[in-house]
């Protein structure tokens with residue numbers, strides 16, 4: 001193996017070394033932003049090409065993942081967002097945020113309930129969240145970006161990141177509750193009370 | 195020397211900080227205060243387990259999604275077709 005180039009960071013090798021490991025993260029985020037795997041592939045390819053062309057502006061040693069995701073999100077906003085109708089955000093007042101917890105929180109310490117949920121249904125539920133909730137949920141709860149990273153990426157205060165995350169999680173859990181009742185995994189509240 | 199947290203948070207604070215606690219977003223001092231509360235409070239412990247299970251489910255279901263091989267190759271081909279970096 002050749003020694004790692006440190007003098008000149010603007011090489012295709014340094015791009016492949018530092019940017020390409022984040023390809024899967026970019027793809028997952030793109031899938032949730034676009035709601036469509038083939039559009040996500042296009043978005044990721046566009047992101048990687050833009051990032052490659054701008055690689056001389058990336059400061060070595062800083063956060064390549066955050067830098068790539070910022071490019072990805074800006075590309076999405078500029079080109080894709082207008083083409084697709086916004087999903088109707090779930091009405092937070094219509095869902096009981098603690099519904100699942102009340103059903104299984106005390107009786108299922110190992111979380112078997114969550115294991116029953118169908119992957120596709122969980123993805124659909126995320127994709128139904130309004131974009132501002134969906135993106136913070138994906139960045140924090142799936143890709144593990146810190147609140148500070150998300151704050152600087154979306155250019156919103158950390159307090160806003162937290163409040164959006166709080167609502168996003170509650171909305172998602174509310175939807176998963178409805179799904180679980182529809183599938184018969186848990187009984188709706190009325191029957192539970194009998 | 196074990197440092198005893200000066201103030202233990204109450205239930206409302208613990209629940210408000212729960213996700214930040216689980217996502218390791220708190221300062222070490224706050225982590226200790228939340229942990230101290232959860233360890234002695236059954237309802238908050240059960241909330242904590244529940245939310246941890248929820249977060250684990252999300253990661254488990256979504257992290258398995260990866261960029262398709264053909265797409266990865268297409269991107270690499272496109273990158274190699276780019277003019278050299280200046």
Ligand SMILES: [Zn+2]
Nearest residue numbers: 204205235238
């Ligand atoms: Zn408590």
